[in-house]
Ligand SMILES: Nc1ncnc2c1ncn2[C@@H]1O[C@H](COP(=O)(O)OP(=O)(O)OP(=O)(O)O)[C@@H](O)[C@H]1O
């Protein structure tokens with residue numbers, strides 16, 4: 299089924315137009331039609347969409363059911379929030395919650411490097427990538443696959459939550475790191491600065507989209523699909539599939555980390571409830587609904603599911619979880635390629651199918667020629 | 672060109688010995704047919720040589736010991752194989768299949784670029800296997816025989832120097848078989864080829880030398896005529912060749 303891979307190559311012009319259209323939508327239309335509150339919500343959704351872009355690569359193209367992206371989202375989020383809390387507190391001061399619990403005389407050693415903005419910024423992306431690298435290296439070398447990989451990812455998300463909740467004095471516990479005031483010197487209470495955060499998020503999303511697009515269309519992207527569909531066969535061609543998968547996994551982790559980092563100024567909080575088992579599953583649901591193997595499907599799915607969650611849980615509190623579950627089941631059962639397949643299907647119906655009527659094969663030509671030396 | 676030298680190759684699955692102390696010499700440039708009844712251990716022998724199953728003994732390609740190496744390292748030494756059921760990347764195009772097969776030596780940076788046009792070696796292989804016209808079609812849409820050709824094409828661009836083909840003409844029509852036989856002859860001019868086959872007619876026409884496996888052991892070896900004349904071979908295998916003719 300070609301629609302699942304969607305490896306067709308739109309021309310450069312169409313791609314350029316596509317990106318220009320996306321930029322216009324994000325930078326001109328959305329700020330014009332949405333009020334401050336809605337625009338801020340959109341910033342939050344776009345952060346979730348950044349996670350989805352990475353999942354689209356790792357899961358859609360690479361077949362890695364990444365059910366623990368909350369871990370990387372959380373690492374990025376906490377790295378950013380730690381820095382912002384320290385910056386809010388001022389030089390030499392401890393963050394408010396540490397003073398409140400009053401168990402500590404000084405900043406824990408592992409908080410200290412996050413005072414440095416450059417370190418913190420780098421950590422939001424590199425820390426998740428490093429964790430993914432170590433985990434992926436062990437897991438893929440040992441050829442852990444499918445359900446086992448998914449369960450392991452979930453276990454990691456659960457473990458991270460347990461750690462964060464257990465270390466309340468240094469992590470903020472269940473509350474998380476809240477009440478973040480400033481973003482690199484800008485007051486987040488100011489609507490103008492909030493809007494700037496939105497623009498940063500939107501720009502980052504477009505950059506990630508461009509990166510994933512290049513990866514998908516490169517030879518690496520083709521190889522990734524090959525590994526997804528016939529890992530053993532790839533091995534016999536002289537590749538190490540572990541490295542191929544590891545690359546996609548690490549890239550997806552870095553994207554989730556950046557998303558978590560930007561989520562913090564956009565929403566003002568990072569907490570265990572935002573990164574645990576359930577949010578990790580929700581990331582994947584959005585991607586599945588949108589179309590995991592396509593470029594834009596994951597973004598559309600993530601935004602749509604997050605928006606539906608906000609809209610529906612306001613009106614019918616308590617039923618959202620069931621609705622989300624039902625949506626997932628319906629899509630997986632009837633549209634395994636996600637909503638994006640509908641578009642591909644419609645496009646496919648318009649184009650005439652290519653049917654070869656010629657009987658091809660070696661017999662079609664003399665064998666004296668053409669054997670490469 | 673290098674040949675394949677196997678000594679005392681043994682593979683056992685939980686105590687069941689599937690390949691039992693096999694000695695086998697395939698000289699450089701040979702076109703060797705490996706035959707034997709179902710369960711004789713032919714596929715398992717190829718699995719052992721290509722690193723898929725653990726084995727004891729020795730299997731050298733040229734001077735290089737293959738046993739104990741990882742699958743992808745053995746492949747990079749120039750040992751290529753196909754599978755009893757043709758395995759191609761169904762959701763990728765014919766061109767993409769070949770391009771991937773050609774690329775295990777590419778640098779990381781090279782992999783991150785897009786492919787532009789059709790690489791020369793891929794174009795030549797397409798010509799050889801007669802799939803030039805199907806370049807952009809998904810491999811999953813190919814006919815069974817074409818998939819098997821695509822697999823052979825992949826070995827060519829992979830630049831395998833030793834080709835181990837597991838029943839490459841199973842399920843092919845007579846014309847397709849002949850075309851494949853000619854192709855194998857061409858390939859064997861510059862490479863060493865081992866073919867597992869059940870089809871006796873195909874064997875008579877294209878084999879240069881034959882090794883007969885039975886219950887994990889080498890039963891007989893020689894030219895087609897020699898092997899056919901061997902009493903033991905007739906008993907276990909050729910004796911009912913008419914009934915297994917063309918069996919896949
Ligand atoms: N992974 C495995 N575990 C256990 N037994 C196996 C395994 N692979 C093969 N065998 C057994 O080893 C024996 C040899 O199998 P093999 O596939 O090598 O035979 P073959 O000569 O290729 O037969 P065929 O002509 O049917 O392809 C068979 O009895 C088979 O059941």
Ligand SMILES: [Mg+2]
Pocket residue numbers: 713714715755837
């Ligand atoms: Mg077999």
